[in-house]
Each structure stands twice: as structure tokens, then as C-alpha cells.
Amino acid sequence: MKKILGTTLLLLGVAVLGQTKEDSVQFNRISTEILNNGKGYNELRELTKNIGHRLSGSEAYEKSVKWAAQKLKDAGADKVWLQEVMIPVWERGKESLHIKTANGSWKNLKMLSLGNSEGTGGKDISGEIIMVKSIEEYNALPAEKVKDKIVFFNYPFSQSFIETFKGYSDAAKYRVTAAALTAKKGGKFAIIRSLSSAFDDVPHTGAMRYEDNVSKVPAVAVGNTTADELETLLKNQKITAKLNSNCGMKGEKLSHSVIGEITGKKDQSVIVVGGHLDSWDVGEGAHDDGAGIVQSIEVLRTFKKLGIQNNHTIRVVCFANEENGVKGGVQYGKAVKENNEKHLFAIESDAGGFAPRGIALDMDDTKRNQIKGWSKLFLPYGVYNFNERFSGTDLYPLHDMGIPAAELMPDSQRYFDIHHTEEDTFEKVNRRELLLGAAAMTQMIYMIDKNW
């Protein structure tokens, strides 16, 4: 019995080794193809330079829909279609923030209204600035100290975390809630220190939220050096701030996510790979999330180009409206439910086009452990971290339906220097880093397609 078991194990071992060898050869074919012939970098140049930033509801976004559909066809998709989705329309318009210091002169500050914020309707709103360092400090203030004031939430982005996403999560509540907090105590508007890892004067926009039955006061962000200046000035003097802005919600509009797929050879259960096609209305939306879009298209192209026979349908989804509503992701989830489409796995790339370091896995432990069992295959590609448990924002409706979801984890050090800013441009993306992210996703999907 022992001997037979030994032989069986031995045979099994040889089979597993053979398997691993075959997979390792395929991993190498994938990365070699993408690093040498990948089109993602040039496609990103087109998207960012010919179309530019593309907020949901803008003409540019609609151009990007046509562009993505064409690129999916060029990449060899068997089927390409647009998925209708109603999206909120937010517009920025003209905006300015000034302060009056002790010497009585007004000074213009570099700023951006936060996304989804209401403006001042083109009128000046002014008041004295009060500064707090934290929400706790703000909560301790009596309402009469806040009434008619401008609240400056001066909470710094923590440099201490190694993963900058942790610093971002830590500070994000200020961006999301500053306006509502301010309004609840009668303040006129909120200024926040940008969620930025850089020591510069670049303001970062990004989504904020109002609360029901709380008045909608504006919220704006200033860059780190402006925040530092304000902090210093406020130590010695009273400062008046004056905001004039025209931003606000302009109803809803019919728009589209873009979908393309290569049909499964064995069955038509679906593996999703995607990013979001929209961006904020500043910069070029290069890392956020043009990168995720071109990487996802690269996955599909690579399967076709290398002639890898996919058992299951591999579907690229370019989600609409991640930045200020996640309506594309929600709509996609709804359609999956309505059409009763079986989904095996979904992965999003929405953390920048930097060199990949891992893939976060949001699924049950059996599946997580199976994937972790493949980690040796990924190690030569610099992809070693399979320990995190989260997935792309657009995938939460799928995850809520029990579908295994994931997110590419690129190196995070540079992302929050440029995230949601004028600086998120094509020039900040490195060709090899971008393409290695596409390779890691292709390799993962190859394994899922083969083994699930």
C-alpha cells in the first residue's frame, strides 16, 4: 500500500510539475509578447492626448466610449457592445478662492472644488476661516464657534504607511464628509488639505458626499504648500476667505459602459477584466484610470495574439462613472443578475499603471488558497503579494453577489502624488511598468480560465 501510494504520489507530483512547467512557459510567452508588442502604452497616449480627461457626462467621455469600442474590435474581440447606464452630470465651471490677510489685500489660492460639490452660484461667499486638525477637534467645537465661518480641515496625509492607499483611506473621510460636517454647525463652506503624498501645491479633487436633510455647502481642496501657508498665517491673524464657484449637479444623462469579449470555447461563463473609462475633469486620467482600460484591452489582445484557447468567455468591461457615482459598476451587476449570467471571476485595475506587486483577492478562503498556491509562478514577474482582501470599486456589486473579485496591486508610492490632479498625465506613465501590469492580469486570467 505504501509503495503504491508512493508511486501514485510520485506520478501526481510529476503531473503537477509538468503542469507548472507548462504554466511557467505560458507565463513567459505572455510577458514576452506584451513587453515586446504590447499596444497599451500607445493606446494610452491616444486616449490621454487625443481625448484627454473625460468626466462622466462630458463630450470627451462620449468620445472615449467610441474609442474604446474600436480598440476592443482592433484587439480581436468577438463581440463589442455598449451598456446603457444613467449617470449623474456634475460640472465644475469657473471657480476661485481668495484670502484676505492682515495687510488687507486679497490673495488668490490654487484650489479645486471637490467632485459633486455644489458651488456658490457665481456669487461670492466669504467668512472667517477657522482651522481644525482633525474631525475629533471639530466635533468638540460648539456650533456657535462654527456658525458663518469657513472650516479648514487641515488633516495631513500620513507618510508613515508603506502602502499609500492606507494613508489615502485614513484621510479620505475629510474629503467625503467635510461639507456635511461644516453645514451641520452652520458653517459657510469647507476647505480641506488635499489627499496628497507630495510636498507641492497641486490641489486634488475627488468625490465628496452630502447627507440627507443637511444643507449643501461647498467644499474645496488646496494643495499641501497652500495648506501649510494657511496654517502658518492662522497662527497669528484672522483670515477671511472668499469663494466663488459655479460647480454643481446638472441632473442625469444616458451614457454607456463599453464591453468586449472573446467567447469561451468550452462554456460561456464569464471572466471579467476591467477598469473605468471615466476620469475626473483635470489632467488626463492617465494613471486613473486610462491605465486600467488599456491594460484590460491588452489582456484580450494577448489571448487572441498568442492563440490561447480560452475555456470561458473573457470579457473586458470599461466601466462608466466610477469617479462620481459608480453607476457603471452597479448597472453591470444588475445586468448580470437579470440575465442570470454565470461569472467565475472579476478583476479590475484601478490603482495606477505602476509596476505590479500583487493581486488582492476578495473571495472565500478555498479559492484564495488555490490562487496563493500559484504564487511561485508569479514571483519571477515581481508579483508576490496575494495577502490583501479587497477588489475594484466597480466590482462591488459582483462581489456582493458572491462572485470572486480581485484588484491588481501596482506599486503605490507615486499614485497619490498625482491622483485626481492636473498632473495625472501620460508622461507620468512608464511603458514597461504599465505593460507588466497587463501581463500580470493576463497570467492570472490564464490560470483562472484553465483551472476554474
Added chain:
Amino acid sequence: MKKILGTTLLLLGVAVLGQTKEDSVQFNRISTEILNNGKGYNELRELTKNIGHRLSGSEAYEKSVKWAAQKLKDAGADKVWLQEVMIPVWERGKESLHIKTANGSWKNLKMLSLGNSEGTGGKDISGEIIMVKSIEEYNALPAEKVKDKIVFFNYPFSQSFIETFKGYSDAAKYRVTAAALTAKKGGKFAIIRSLSSAFDDVPHTGAMRYEDNVSKVPAVAVGNTTADELETLLKNQKITAKLNSNCGMKGEKLSHSVIGEITGKKDQSVIVVGGHLDSWDVGEGAHDDGAGIVQSIEVLRTFKKLGIQNNHTIRVVCFANEENGVKGGVQYGKAVKENNEKHLFAIESDAGGFAPRGIALDMDDTKRNQIKGWSKLFLPYGVYNFNERFSGTDLYPLHDMGIPAAELMPDSQRYFDIHHTEEDTFEKVNRRELLLGAAAMTQMIYMIDKNW
């Protein structure tokens, strides 16, 4: 016996766990201190913007010697000194490369003479270009086909390797040997395609070598797009190239490496951390190797700032002349031997100021395995690769003496886009990436100092 052994193992286990806990706390203190208060980034700005590139033998290099000595004092070194070293002096001077195409007009090409190359003495040297794709192809050519020609070694930097240093090693023989190969068959000078991972027109310089008893013909590099153009043109027509350059060796000169240390509290055996202070004569020598210099100084500062009691002497060495002679490294090794100084470990950072991914270990397996046993401590800092076996160029004399040597391994994707070019500037360095490299070296030295 079993029980006693069990208890012993348990106690040992608790001790080891306690140890690991203490180390993990210390690792966190180190990274938090450096990410929040590290001075390396601002120091790099000073070095690159106030001094700029600093080839051995240049006035700028001598300025950087004074600068580094001062920074080591500021960082809290107990002792700072200059180590004398004779270095070769190579100067570039004016240079130009033109080609004459079928239409008869001359066209200027962007180029850089390779480092250590002789020039044309200010005279024009011209001839017909012949192109080869590889050394094998060149070796197969009869000498009469090469005589009086200009040889264009058009070997592309391979994109297929994941670690770009492998692509660099693969192509480096062209830079090093093109001139000697050309001269041996009577060619007039050599042009090489730059050792560049970028698809741009930036020429990369770097060291070449002549052979004894082979005439010293010039060698120059052109960027990738110029190389592509040449390749296309040469398919259909004869091209004449004309070089005029003034570069060449100008004898030797006395110069200095800069050394600073904090004395060991237990003994004075030495742990070295270093980089090279010199750079090529283009760009600002930011990643190569200003980064390694400021990171090494950061290690020393962090030990002092956190009050970590170092058992052994921690010594920062800013080596002279790595780029075109390694005379600083050789002289340092000589002095160690002459003074019979015990060295425990030496690490260099000379692969760019990018986010660290590993530390290469060039030492016996016992020591390697001990260090690998610490890898879990490094993992939260994104440092996971301890499998490579090499060490910094300046450390080879130490390694040859049997001293355990190492090199920081930053992410390599962007390095060969800018290596040895006008593009290696401060702006290409990210603050957090640079500082994380300093943190990883400090953590490693903390472990070595404590355990060896």
C-alpha cells in the same frame, strides 16, 4: 527528555518571537522616521541642482566631495575623512556626428561619445557606415569589408527580461567592446545603439574599454529612434558618417572618496554602506548615483536620530570614480587590507532611487540563509527578494577579500530609460521611493549590527 526538550524549544520559541517583535518594532521606527523626517530627498536636490553632474576629475566632483563631508557631519558622524585616490581624467569636449544621405545633404545626429573613448582630435573622420545586428554577425565579416568603414553595432536592448539589469548586461558588451572590435578589422570608428529601455532619441554614454595593442578608435552612442532611422536608411542606400570629437584621457589626478562613521559601542569592526559620488558628465547623476549617496547618509543619520546603539562601527563610504575606473572602490579595499580592518558586511546602493524590492547577497550560504531567515521582517516594506547573488561594483575588492557584500535592489523598470543620460535628473526621483530604499538599508544594517 522529550518534555524538557519541549519546554526548551518553547522557551526558545518565545524568545525568538519576542526578538522578532522587538525587531519588527525597530523596523517600523526606522521607516516611520525616514518617511516623515528623512533628509535624503532634499539633500539630493542640493547635490543635483547646486552641483549637478560630477565626473571624476571635474571641478564639480571636488565640490561634491566637500558637500558630502559636510552632510556626513550634519548627519552626526563621529568622524569624517577624505580618502586619497588617484583617478583617471577623461574629458568630453565638443563633439558632433553627421550623416550624408542619398540626397547629398549632411544631417546632424544626436549622440554621445562613450566614456573613456578617444576622439578625433577635433578633425573630421568620415567613412561609409556598415551595420551589423550582433557581434556574431560582425565576427563573420571579412576584414576587408570593415576596413576604413564606420561600424554601426545595432543591437537592441531586450525588452523581454523582467529585471532590466539583465537586458543591460546582455547588451553591455557592445558598449564595452565595439571600438576594439572595429579597430581590429581596420574600421575608423564605432557607433552603437544606446543601452536604453526607452523608445526615444536619448543617447546613453557609459564606460568602454580599449584592448592592449589594438588602436584606439572612437566609439559613440545614438538613441533608439536615431538607430531606427539609420537602420531604415541603410536598407536602401549607402550612408557616409562624419565624426568630430575632442574627447580623450587627460592623465591622472589626485582625488578623494568621502568617508564618515559612527563608532561601534562594542567593537570597531566595520559595516559599510555606500554609493558612488561621481557620475557621468551628462544629466545630474540623480538616480546614478546621487540616490545611493543620500540614502547611505540617511542610514547614519537614522541610527543617530533614533538613538540605536550600534555594536559595530557603521561607516558610510562615498566612493570616487565608479563610472570610469572604480579607483575609489579599489583604493578603499587596499586601505582595509593595509590597516587590517575587520569588516563584517558591506552594502551599496547603485541601481537607482526607486522603491526597493530586495537585497542581493554575495556571501556564503550560511550567512545568506541567516539573512533570508529575516525576510518576514522586510516583507511589510515591499522588500521580498533575497535570492540574487551579486553586490555593488565598488565592493568587489571587499568581496574578493571574503567580506559579505550586498546591493540594494530597487525596482528596475525605469532605470535604463535614463541611465547615463541628460535625463537622469532630480525630477525623475520620487521622494517616498528614495526614502524607502534608505529605510531598507537601515533595517538590514540594524539586523547585521545586532546579530553578527
